[in-house]
Amino acid sequence: MDMSLPEWVEPWARKVPDLKVAPPGPISKAIIEKDRKYVSHAYDRLFQFTMKRASGSAIMDADGNVYLDFSSGISVMNAGWSNPRVTKAIQRQAEELTHSLANDAYFDKEAEFAELLAEISPGRALESTFFGNSGAEGVEAAIKLSRYYTKGHEHVAFMGSYHGRVGNALAMASRVKYKYGHGPYAPGVFFAPYPYCYRCWFKQEYPACNMLCMDYLDKAILEFGGPSGSLASVFVEPLQGEGGYIVPPKEFMPRLRELCDRRGMLLVADEVQCGLARTGEVWECNSTSTVPDILITGKALGGGIPLGAIVAKAKVMDVWRPGSHSSTFGGNGISMAAGLAHVREILDQDLAGRARALGAHAIKRLEELKDMYEIIGDVRGRGLMIGVEMVKDRKTKKPLLVPQIQGLAWRKGLMMITSGMYGNVFRIAPPIVISEEQLDKGIDIFESAVKETESAMSPKA
Numbered sequence: 001m002d003m004s005l006p007e008w009v010e011p012w013a014r015k016v017p018d019l020k021v022a023p024p025g026p027i028s029k030a031i032i033e034k035d036r037k038y039v040s041h042a043y044d045r046l047f048q049f050t051m052k053r054a055s056g057s058a059i060m061d062a063d064g065n066v067y068l069d070f071s072s073g074i075s076v077m078n079a080g081w082s083n084p085r086v087t088k089a090i091q092r093q094a095e096e097l098t099h100s101l102a103n104d105a106y107f108d109k110e111a112e113f114a115e116l117l118a119e120i121s122p123g124r125a126l127e128s129t130f131f132g133n134s135g136a137e138g139v140e141a142a143i144k145l146s147r148y149y150t151k152g153h154e155h156v157a158f159m160g161s162y163h164g165r166v167g168n169a170l171a172m173a174s175r176v177k178y179k180y181g182h183g184p185y186a187p188g189v190f191f192a193p194y195p196y197c198y199r200c201w202f203k204q205e206y207p208a209c210n211m212l213c214m215d216y217l218d219k220a221i222l223e224f225g226g227p228s229g230s231l232a233s234v235f236v237e238p239l240q241g242e243g244g245y246i247v248p249p250k251e252f253m254p255r256l257r258e259l260c261d262r263r264g265m266l267l268v269a270d271e272v273q274c275g276l277a278r279t280g281e282v283w284e285c286n287s288t289s290t291v292p293d294i295l296i297t298g299k300a301l302g303g304g305i306p307l308g309a310i311v312a313k314a315k316v317m318d319v320w321r322p323g324s325h326s327s328t329f330g331g332n333g334i335s336m337a338a339g340l341a342h343v344r345e346i347l348d349q350d351l352a353g354r355a356r357a358l359g360a361h362a363i364k365r366l367e368e369l370k371d372m373y374e375i376i377g378d379v380r381g382r383g384l385m386i387g388v389e390m391v392k393d394r395k396t397k398k399p400l401l402v403p404q405i406q407g408l409a410w411r412k413g414l415m416m417i418t419s420g421m422y423g424n425v426f427r428i429a430p431p432i433v434i435s436e437e438q439l440d441k442g443i444d445i446f447e448s449a450v451k452e453t454e455s456a457m458s459p460k461a
């Protein structure tokens with residue numbers, strides 16, 4: 001497979017990073033000042049620069065600095081920033097129709113997109129789609145649908161989970177950080193330990209543990225842990241994202257499938273972050289041949305335009321009657337055109353295969369770094385969804401505070417974001433069109449930031 005950049009990537013985006021002034025430059029500074037005054041501070045704004053343009057896996061700020069992007073706008077730009085197939089589809093659609101009135105009439109691209117999602121769904125078993133506007137809305141729709149179908153109202157979610165910031169989805173987040181100050185939340189969510197083997201909740205070793213965490217969910221939580229017998233669904237990220245890019249053992253999803261069937265619950269796979277080729281599979285569920293009852297997708301689904309959806313078994317989706325759920329902008333003209341183009345590009349360019357190949361290369365390099373630097377505790381991932389967990393030392397596994405490494409890397413032109421319950425896991429999740437050369441360049445920068453940090457920590461290093 002050719003691992004160079006696609007020919008459409010702009011010339012300025014091939015030479016990355018390329019810093020012309022120390023960020024934030026003067027133009028960025030002025031915009032940031034206005035933003036701080038008028039825009040809600042709820043957004044974190046980790047990086048002090050302003051977005052101007054982007055191409056492939058590079059982002060240019062208002063002062064002309066070019067950064068290498070290792071996060072794809074949080075797993076959104078899988079087929080690359082400003083992919084011309086997506087851009088042209090948006091332009092064409094905008095000239096014809098923007099708001100497509102999906103609530104009150106039919107629209108060709110909505111039917112076409114839903115057909116495509118059915119064709120590529122896990123096991124080709126999910127045949128019906130409801131389109132919304134974001135991942136969180138997809139989660140909300142899945143909660144409602146699973147309640148409507150089962151007539152239950154209790155759910156299982158996992159420790160470390162993240163499903164978005166709206167009411168019920170937030171009730172399924174396991175961290176105070178997301179929930180603080182906005183309660184009360186809907187009752188009836190039972191939290192189970194996600195198989196985070198690097199920091200096993202039960203201090204076990206896999207595979208000798210025989211997945212004790214699954215027995216705990218089955219017996220301790222679902223049998224004796226207090227559900228009222230009105231179970232509706234299990235919400236799971238097949239590869240946990242915000243929780244720290246955690247790859248569960250291969251038995252996890254099949255065992256969840258079995259547990260849901262036995263207990264009459266729906267299995268809901270949240271693939272908002274891990275889906276659409278990111279992990280080297282079109283859907284991460286495919287890696288274990290697991291067919292969920294409902295699949296939630298978002299982020300990359302719209303190719304940069306707000307879009308989310310649930311794709312469900314027909315027998316599940318068909319319980320909804322007209323008016324059971326809706327959204328003014330669901331199936332919107334622009335989001336359908338952009339999303340169709342993006343998903344087709346992902347499939348036609350075999351970006352899943354590319355993610356597997358580049359991911360294998362990145363993991364090999366990162367494992368080598370782990371051998372060299374004590375503060376790299378764990379390297380894990382699938383495809384181009386790789387987590388690098390930083391620790392103070394390997395023995396205690398005490399989480400390392402990482403803003404220093406992040407800041408050093410950024411000042412050298414690499415944008416890396418973190419995840420994890422302790423915020424100490426770097427995500428290596430660039431646009432999948434990144435070249436092997438750019439990936440190596442980014443890993444080199446990461447290494448230099450790790451080296452500098454470790455040397456400052458230990459005079460011996």
Ligand SMILES: Cc1ncc(COP(=O)(O)O)c(C=O)c1O
Nearest residue numbers: 134135136162163164241272273
């Ligand atoms: C697994 C998962 N589900 C749902 C969401 C929420 O998506 P959105 O931010 O589009 O509402 C996210 C966002 O990060 C996510 O990672």
